[in-house]
Amino acid sequence: MAQWGRWHRGVxxxxxxxxxxxxxxxxxxxxxxxATAGRRRGWEGGACGGGGAERAGGAGPAGCRPxxxxxxxxxxxxxxxxxxxxxxxxxxxxxxxxxxTATMTHQYPALTAEQxxxxxxxxxxxxxxxxxxLAADESVGSMAKRLNQIGVENTExxxxxxxxxxxxxxxxxxxxxxxVIFFHETMYQKADDGxxxxxxxxxxxxxxxxxxxxxxxxxxxxDGETTTQGLDGLSERCAQYKKDGADFxxxxxxxxxxxxxPSALAIMxxxxxxxxxxxxxxxxGIVPIVEPEILPDGDHDLKRCQYVTEKVLAAVYKALxxxxxxxxxxxxxxxxxxxxxxxxxxxxxxxIAMATVTALRRTVPPAVPGVTFLSGGQSEEEASINLxxxxxxxxxxxxxxxxxxxxxxxxxxxxxxxxxQDNATAATEEFVKRAEVRAMALAGExx
Amino acid sequence: MTHQFPALSPEQKKALSDIAxxxxxxxxxxLAADESVGTMGNRLQRINVENTExxxxxxxxxxxxxxxxxxxxxxGVILFHxxxxxxxxxxxxxxxxxxxxxxxxxxxxxxxxxPLAGTNGETTIQGLDGLAERCAQYKKDGADFxxxxxxLKISSTTxxxxxxQxxxxxxxxxxxxxxxxGLVPIVEPEILPDGDHDLQRCQYVTEKVLAAVYKALxxxxxxxxxxxxxxxxxxxxxxxxxxxxxxDVAIATVTTLLRxxxxAVPGICFLSGGQSEEEASVNLxxxNQxxxxxxxxxxxxxxxxxxxxxxxxxxxxxxxKKAAQEAFRKRAQINGLACRGxxxxxxxxxxxxxxxxxxxxxxx
Numbered sequence: 021m022a023q024w025g026r027w028h029r030g031v032x033x034x035x036x037x038x039x040x041x042x043x044x045x046x047x048x049x050x051x052x053x054x055a056t057a058g059r060r061r062g063w064e065g066g067a068c069g070g071g072g073a074e075r076a077g078g079a080g081p082a083g084c085r086p087x088x089x090x091x092x093x094x095x096x097x098x099x100x101x102x103x104x105x106x107x108x109x110x111x112x113x114x115x116x117x118x119x120x121t122a123t124m125t126h127q128y129p130a131l132t133a134e135q136x137x138x139x140x141x142x143x144x145x146x147x148x149x150x151x152x153x154l155a156a157d158e159s160v161g162s163m164a165k166r167l168n169q170i171g172v173e174n175t176e177x178x179x180x181x182x183x184x185x186x187x188x189x190x191x192x193x194x195x196x197x198x199x200v201i202f203f204h205e206t207m208y209q210k211a212d213d214g215x216x217x218x219x220x221x222x223x224x225x226x227x228x229x230x231x232x233x234x235x236x237x238x239x240x241x242x243d244g245e246t247t248t249q250g251l252d253g254l255s256e257r258c259a260q261y262k263k264d265g266a267d268f269x270x271x272x273x274x275x276x277x278x279x280x281x282p283s284a285l286a287i288m289x290x291x292x293x294x295x296x297x298x299x300x301x302x303x304x305g306i307v308p309i310v311e312p313e314i315l316p317d318g319d320h321d322l323k324r325c326q327y328v329t330e331k332v333l334a335a336v337y338k339a340l341x342x343x344x345x346x347x348x349x350x351x352x353x354x355x356x357x358x359x360x361x362x363x364x365x366x367x368x369x370x371x372i373a374m375a376t377v378t379a380l381r382r383t384v385p386p387a388v389p390g391v392t393f394l395s396g397g398q399s400e401e402e403a404s405i406n407l408x409x410x411x412x413x414x415x416x417x418x419x420x421x422x423x424x425x426x427x428x429x430x431x432x433x434x435x436x437x438x439x440x441q442d443n444a445t446a447a448t449e450e451f452v453k454r455a456e457v458r459a460m461a462l463a464g465e466x467x
Numbered sequence: 468m469t470h471q472f473p474a475l476s477p478e479q480k481k482a483l484s485d486i487a488x489x490x491x492x493x494x495x496x497x498l499a500a501d502e503s504v505g506t507m508g509n510r511l512q513r514i515n516v517e518n519t520e521x522x523x524x525x526x527x528x529x530x531x532x533x534x535x536x537x538x539x540x541x542x543g544v545i546l547f548h549x550x551x552x553x554x555x556x557x558x559x560x561x562x563x564x565x566x567x568x569x570x571x572x573x574x575x576x577x578x579x580x581x582p583l584a585g586t587n588g589e590t591t592i593q594g595l596d597g598l599a600e601r602c603a604q605y606k607k608d609g610a611d612f613x614x615x616x617x618x619l620k621i622s623s624t625t626x627x628x629x630x631x632q633x634x635x636x637x638x639x640x641x642x643x644x645x646x647x648x649g650l651v652p653i654v655e656p657e658i659l660p661d662g663d664h665d666l667q668r669c670q671y672v673t674e675k676v677l678a679a680v681y682k683a684l685x686x687x688x689x690x691x692x693x694x695x696x697x698x699x700x701x702x703x704x705x706x707x708x709x710x711x712x713x714x715d716v717a718i719a720t721v722t723t724l725l726r727x728x729x730x731a732v733p734g735i736c737f738l739s740g741g742q743s744e745e746e747a748s749v750n751l752x753x754x755n756q757x758x759x760x761x762x763x764x765x766x767x768x769x770x771x772x773x774x775x776x777x778x779x780x781x782x783x784x785x786x787x788k789k790a791a792q793e794a795f796r797k798r799a800q801i802n803g804l805a806c807r808g809x810x811x812x813x814x815x816x817x818x819x820x821x822x823x824x825x826x827x828x829x830x831x
Contacts, residue, residue, distance in 0.1 A: 127671060327471060334685035341678035347726050378731070382691050386762050387725040418730050418762040 139349025147390030151198030152423035157231035172439035196459030199227040218265040229268040245286040258304035268307040271297045276315045295339035311353035318360035333383035347387040373409035392424035403428040408461040474688045483693025491734030495542030496767035501575035516783035540803030545573040562609030573612040589630040602648035612651040615641045639683035655697035662704035677727035691731040717753035734764035739772035741825030747772035755808030771824040
């Protein structure tokens with residue numbers, strides 16, 4: 021159990037939540053949960069069956085809703101067309117509930133034009149030219165490994181001190197960091213002077229994000245494959261995080277390559293759960309980062325990784341389409357296409373870049389504003405070199421291609437710190453320097 | 468172990484990719500001259516010409532014997548089976564006549580629609596039987612690309628999940644088979660303009676259909692860089708009371724494509740779908756002028772919208788050949804400009820150019 025430092029006095033309700041066992045029927049904040057009940061315009065249910073044109077991806081599990089719900093949405097004054105630039109028609113608001121479906125626009129828009137604009141603006145700010153993401157969302161368990169490596173005890177205070185080092189970076193990081201992903205605990209921590217971390221980040225003009233998945237669970241009947249949990253009460257959690265300063269979220273799915281994986285089920289299930297998560301995020305004004313990580317474990321070669329990555333990403337984007345996710349308000353966090361860790365063949369950064377960009381060109385619609393690669397166990401150097409090659413690849417790239425790095429941005433800072441407060445400033449400096457170098461790779465000017 | 472069971476060798480991929488690039492090279496589009504016998508009948512009837520094999524040959528000869536400079540706006544021509552084996556008056560086979568202008572020859576491969584039982588009048592497309600052998604033969608006889616038209620319709624109950632999935636699947640099977648035989652498949656999932664739905668509804672449906680098409684192409688291991696897409700523009704239904712500008716159509720269309728068509732696809736060649744010649748050009752032009760990013764070429768694959776004026780000028784009389792060719796050349800040039808967003812709409816256009824070419828529930 022984590023130790024409570026002096027700064028834990030006056031801890032918020034939300035903070036206490038994550039230690040309490042969930043009460044059935046109540047969300048973390050005591051609000052009665054309702055699956056996708058008809059909350060204002062955030063209702064993502066949609067009518068069931070009937071024609072099926074609207075449910076090109078197949079009906080959801082929510083069962084049929086009475087026609088009254090449909091009529092309610094149509095009468096809502098905030099009902100808007102779904103086209104990104106649809107001409108706002110005043111008649112839509114006044115349209116009677118019994119309007120013939122033949123004159124109906126598209127089916128049940130998931131988002132209003134204003135909601136879409138907000139999401140799109142957030143996404144573009146995160147991947148603005150020259151910027152990437154600092155993934156500082158290591159769970160308590162993951163932080164244990166990191167701190168272990170530098171001989172530091174995994175206490176809540178130490179985790180706070182370490183994140184403080186990163187977030188104390190001066191304004192130089194504004195040019196290279198567009199977003200920071202937080203772990204839940206960190207969202208509610210403060211610096212020594214009492215400034216909430218969230219505010220420190222926002223004051224630098226950087227967007228705050230939050231990890232929202234709840235880790236992997238096994239898929240029975242597969243060869244050790246998993247899906248990711250965290251959908252329960254996700255809507256309420258997103259609403260709360262949005263209030264508390266988050267504008268984007270992250271959800272990591274995991275797939276692995278072997279002779280018989282990833283299986284069709286693993287691909288389909290993970291793609292579906294990513295799409296559900298993305299849909300719920302957007303309903304709450306949060307840009308979902310979609311992360312279908314294919315692990316680098318194994319001895320497969322570059323081509324195999326490319327093949328699998330193409331299949332996985334095609335499934336992800338079909339699922340996003342089926343779930344009516346607004347692509348311009350999302351980001352993708354994929355693995356680069358690389359050989360397996362124990363593959364005997366060596367490849368150049370240019371080969372990795374070609375394989376990666378080719379795979380993306382075949383699967384990621386140009387409407388997606390940015391692709392923020394995970395480093396997935398690559399060294400800091402390797403990750404930069406590869407990203408640099410990707411940004412100088414001769415193939416046409418319609419999305420921003422940048423980084424969302426955890427280890428690859430923090431390793432130097434961690435080892436400079438070693439848990440000693442005297443080293444804090446030096447460690448922060450290490451982090452800033454790394455961030456600047458990473459960002460150079462985006463302009464193809466990197467190492 | 469590498470990737471699973473590669474469908475194509477690197478040489479095959481390069482050949483397909485090169486063909487596709489040639490067809491949609493800058494400022495070029497496709498002449499869809501693949502009207503079936505029955506459809507040509509409709510065309511000829513409009514100008515009071517009898518639908519005989521000779522008349523069909525004669526009209527196609529007028530088009531294909533145009534001056535070689537037509538190759539600046541035309542990158543490919545789609546032929547009907549009959550036409551592939553016809554010759555001009557000097558005995559030169561049409562494929563040779565077209566190829567010597569540096570234009571790529573294509574062939575319509577589908578065998579028309581077949582009903583989907585249990586749906587509201589929806590269809591799928593037949594033609595997969597023996598398709599591999601037919602492709603091999605057409606390749607020998609001069610074709611380098613194929614075309615296959617699937618049809619979907621918008622109404623309160625359509626397109627259904629089945630229609631979308633079934634048509635996407637047959638398109639992917641056709642594409643896969645074509646590529647095995649060195650033919651670039653043009654993938655055409657046409658959503659008819661019939662109906663009174665508005666622009667947003669067409670956009671929504673088109674997004675769903677195209678997402679399904681590209682998932683199917685991926686499932687069937689189709690090499691996207693060696694394909695072309697021939698979609699409808701996103702437009703309101705033909706009897707929609709609301710009017711939209713070319714800019715509205717352009718933005719709705721390009722937005723849809725950005726959300727569904729991977730950048731690896733080299734070119735998107737719109738069908739004209741009953742728009743008048745002028746409308747089809749103006750809309751294409753607006754798309755190429757739109758500020759939205761366009762990672763693929765946006766060009767044309769027009770049948771009616773390229774030939775209407777030429778037909779009207781010809782009216783079956785051989786002495787009108789020059790006039791007909793001039794009419795065709797003019798439309799081709801205008802569309803070539805529209806591909807670059809450089810078409811300046813002149814005040815006057817002749818009647819044929821602005822005549823609606825819409826036919827309800829168009830089949831051909």
